[in-house]
Amino acid sequence: MDLLIMTIRARLKPLLLAGAGLAACALPAPAAADTLRDALNGAYRTNPILQSARAQQRATDETVPLEKSAGRPNATGSVQYVEFVKQSSDSQFAPSRSLGASIDLGVPIYSGGAVKNSIKAAETRVEAGQADLRGTESSIFTQAVAAYMDVIRGEALVQLSANQVDVLTVNSQATSDRFEIGDLTRTDVAQSQARLAIAQGDLRSAQANLISAREDYIRVTGMAPDDLQPPPPLPGLPASAAEAVATALDNNPDLIAARERADASRYDIDVAGAGRLPKVSVFTGSDYSNYLGSLDGPAPGVSVSQSGLGVQAGVQVSIPIFQGGRPAALQRQAQARSAAAQENVIAAERDVIAQVRSAYSSWQAANQIIDSTQVAIEAAALSLEGVRAESTVGNRTILDILDAEQELVAARAQLVTARRNAYVAGFSLLAAMGKAEARDLGLDDDGPLYDPQINYDRVKNKWWDWERDPDPVVQSTRTVDIPAPGADIPVNDDSTPGSGVY
Numbered sequence: 001m002d003l004l005i006m007t008i009r010a011r012l013k014p015l016l017l018a019g020a021g022l023a024a025c026a027l028p029a030p031a032a033a034d035t036l037r038d039a040l041n042g043a044y045r046t047n048p049i050l051q052s053a054r055a056q057q058r059a060t061d062e063t064v065p066l067e068k069s070a071g072r073p074n075a076t077g078s079v080q081y082v083e084f085v086k087q088s089s090d091s092q093f094a095p096s097r098s099l100g101a102s103i104d105l106g107v108p109i110y111s112g113g114a115v116k117n118s119i120k121a122a123e124t125r126v127e128a129g130q131a132d133l134r135g136t137e138s139s140i141f142t143q144a145v146a147a148y149m150d151v152i153r154g155e156a157l158v159q160l161s162a163n164q165v166d167v168l169t170v171n172s173q174a175t176s177d178r179f180e181i182g183d184l185t186r187t188d189v190a191q192s193q194a195r196l197a198i199a200q201g202d203l204r205s206a207q208a209n210l211i212s213a214r215e216d217y218i219r220v221t222g223m224a225p226d227d228l229q230p231p232p233p234l235p236g237l238p239a240s241a242a243e244a245v246a247t248a249l250d251n252n253p254d255l256i257a258a259r260e261r262a263d264a265s266r267y268d269i270d271v272a273g274a275g276r277l278p279k280v281s282v283f284t285g286s287d288y289s290n291y292l293g294s295l296d297g298p299a300p301g302v303s304v305s306q307s308g309l310g311v312q313a314g315v316q317v318s319i320p321i322f323q324g325g326r327p328a329a330l331q332r333q334a335q336a337r338s339a340a341a342q343e344n345v346i347a348a349e350r351d352v353i354a355q356v357r358s359a360y361s362s363w364q365a366a367n368q369i370i371d372s373t374q375v376a377i378e379a380a381a382l383s384l385e386g387v388r389a390e391s392t393v394g395n396r397t398i399l400d401i402l403d404a405e406q407e408l409v410a411a412r413a414q415l416v417t418a419r420r421n422a423y424v425a426g427f428s429l430l431a432a433m434g435k436a437e438a439r440d441l442g443l444d445d446d447g448p449l450y451d452p453q454i455n456y457d458r459v460k461n462k463w464w465d466w467e468r469d470p471d472p473v474v475q476s477t478r479t480v481d482i483p484a485p486g487a488d489i490p491v492n493d494d495s496t497p498g499s500g501v502y
Helices: 001-025 036-046 049-061 063-069 113-178 186-221 241-251 253-276 325-390 398-432 452-459
Strands: 074-083 097-110 279-290 307-318
Touching: 036 049, 036 113, 036 186, 049 063, 049 113, 063 113, 063 325, 063 452, 074 253, 113 186, 113 253, 113 307, 186 398, 241 253, 241 398, 241 452, 253 325, 325 398
Parallel strands: none
Antiparallel strands: 074 097, 097 279, 279 307
């Protein structure tokens, strides 16, 4: 009997040591050098949602030259050729054909402030759009971090589940051996087999979850998750929720965008009110006509001029007298929309405060769970050793051993999940504070960053009607050629956790 027990313990020892290694490293260190920075770079430079948001912002930039065009000179030319197929019976000296051309130039002088305020509103909405782009960037980064950590967690949980299957396989074999010599009952064997079957099911579930996490990683970053390293510590986390809220109220991009839109809506009120005011413009034009020799003179042999040129210039003043209440309705509508925009600022502020406080609480809670779970793992490991020792003298049953093993596995899984949750919550907190953008993460070290101001400065003062940009080319990458991920775990001979850096 003693020899059999020693044999069982010898079989279990390497598996228990492997489990302890998982508890110590919880987030396993792979061999290659794929870091969180690689994932963020992939998302920043190839994610289609972010590329789409940048293109949409470029479209918003064009609203400024569009509004400016209403205050700039405009010229129109026309050419007309006419064949007089049949003249009226009383027509004398009527030509058979004519060619005419005209050109008109108008310059708006005063529009009641509509153009000026429309331009200011457009410029303010460009700033709001740039803030929205920052928010989209932070959102994509948050998704990338969550996907990255989900893969690491999934790999750790698969390793834990696989290790548990190995442990329970040895347990089941050992229980069968002891049943053969009459030391245990068939019930003990059935309990061991049942736990092994459950563990095998848990392993399949963990593998499926890992594949799902890897697919999500590919979707967000455009890359296959090859040997992800543990992430680096998050920089700039606040010391208190109050500090986080104060930073977010100044830097959160969603809140900044709401404020800019509220400012733009105030200009819209003045634009609508300008419909009541006079409009002044100066104009000039020239008309040329030519009858192409088809105009007959008043008598045979008498010639008449076949062409003529006229030039006009003047000032036009348009004074609205009555428009059926349209300007007043437009202004009241703009006032109501401005009121809605100002209320949206308060709503955005509430959302930001709630997000920051919630993320801070989740981050703190996850850190506390990590501390308590590490204690639980040590206690559960000690308990398992004790239960195994007591079972050798008949004070513990096989079910007690299985329960102790399950408690240890659950504690290790909880530690893996808590570490993932703490990191994601910490990054979400930085994003809500407006501190999780490309420059904050040092991605400018890997190449120039996208600056929406460059395109705005390029287009805001353009005049020429025939200037256009090249046809758009897709910037994001497809993932159809990335092989479908499996649930295999990268092999790493070095048990020391990696030290990924941004």
